[in-house]
Amino acid sequence: MTVQASVGTTAAQAPRRRRPDGGRRRLFSGRKGGQAAAGWLFLSPTLIVLTVFMVVPIAMAVWVSVSDFSGRGSPWDANFVGFDNYAQLLSGEGLPSRQLGQALRNNLYYVLLVVPIQTAVSLGLAVLVNRRIMRGRGFFRTAFYFPSVTSSVAITVVFLFLFSATGAVNRAFSMIGVNAPNWLADPRGLGHIMLGWFGVDQAPEALRASPLLGVSWWDWLAGPSVAMTVLMMMAIFTTSGTFMLLFIAALQGISGEVSEAALVDGCTGWQRLRHVTIPMLRPTIFTVMTLGLIGTWQVFDQIYTGTQGAPGNTTMTPAFLSYQTSFVDSRWGNGAAIAFILFVIIVTMTIIQRNVLKEREVSKRKRFAVLRAKDARAAAKEVAS
């Protein structure tokens, strides 16, 4: 009931927004003026919801990030504190700053490993599935895509089970006589483990300094923890299906003549992939990497459901830290500031990546339009997963 009522009011507010006078009557005329009224009327529910729940929140978050809001009463009544929240987070001193540093480190490794691997895996799957002579293409496509439609919560539960101490993965390892770690409770960083192979078990004197966000060089080098690698595998598992579909579409767009010409010229399958297919797929690779970058910086659901940042803060991500700082620790100013720092990172890295992978054949404008369409879909997926 409440729902219907509120939806009703949203719709009812619509005509008031523009042309409060007889907008409804003009609808019947079908002339230009009528079209304008109808246009605004049709758009009004969308615009109102977007404004109230997207634009206003952003404005409010900007304010909260420079205020001392503590969660009680209206945020507008809080005091202005300038850039204190940001300064505290970026100073490198104190717990909030160190936590942010760790979260950024964890997520940075997550991005650096997940984005290239998921791009490669989805491209590989697409190439395998897209062979024309093959039977059962639909079946394989369905199998690879299915993880993408399930909720991140359900998948996280499944992975917690698979990688638990007594779980399926460790059982499989023990069957072949390998001692596997207790994955999700293991805070050791892969970087540190690898350094350990060369006898470097402790931080060398030179790496003890903490130059950046209160995290020492040694800890920056830790790499993703064993626990985090489970979450990275999960990310690859759940997103590769979606990106595979993007690649399949692009592959089908490559004309048969091109591949046939290559075939006639005596190229092997691998050469064709390397010198014909992949160069032609560059726009799609670019898109997939951009979408991957945006998505992987926003890891939240898996952390909330699974590890809550443990063990040893090694699965903490900025997105979850921002939530926890605000809702659990009631330091709303800090929480909002973390969200904006993350926002700046996402925008910056996307721009950097765009410039690095710049593609000249496709005109900028066209690519932007195409990218937007895909952005939209993947954004929906990202929300869904």
Next chain:
Amino acid sequence: MKIGRIKVSTLLVYLALLIITFIYVYPFLLSIANAFKYDYDAAQNPLSLIPNTWTTSAFQRLFYHSDFPIWFRNSTIVALAVTLGRVFFNSLAGYALARLEFKGRGVVFSCIVAIMAVPGVVLLIPRFLVINQVGIYDTFAGLIVPLLVDATGVFIMKNFFESVPRAVEEAARIDGASTFRTFWSVVLPMARPAVITIAILSFQGSWNELSHFIVAARSAELVNLTRGVAGLVGGGLGQGTQFPLRLGAAVLMTIPVAILFFIFQRRIMNQSTGAVKE
């Protein structure tokens, strides 16, 4: 000889595909199987697809001794309301942006695209603040209304309506139909493929949504599936406790989207491909 080589390579591809399929499918089969085991059986034989002793105790506990039915109900209400709302509002907005001529149309469209680019994580905290200020915190309205519009859907509908020949509407207009009538009885029925796409995406999206529900409500009466099941797991780190219960919950919550997926899989996968074609 050439034929022989092609066959070998094809066989290798099939073999690779089967191994990968195993990796992608086996976790789901394991989840289903382990949901029917007793706790100790799941801990002892996590890899086996056949329980030593079949039991539905996990499901019984979920249905009779937990809030699972309430979560399921809430998820259903929210997902259906969001789906209906999005189909209606997205197609209205998409039609206006594609077909109706008025000043500011381009600006509105650019704004929608710009908003689309804002990462959701930035909105998490402030959305809670706004929901609180508007006075719909901890109500169904708070769960549903903020999700009613998504820029993606507007985008898809706009693209679709642009592909509908104008002649159809002209005919309706000449017959004296109002703009809304033309939209509702002439153009919208033609948009069925796009509408179904939006419906699927919306249902799936709102069914699987987590972060918004975390910040939009607090009371036990308004917990939905993702939040409830996440809470069931919360904090448990890898110890083999109660996995049948958790897996059972995960399996049950996946069933509706899985059904939707298998019914509409051709359309879902073609849509993703369609949206990408230049």
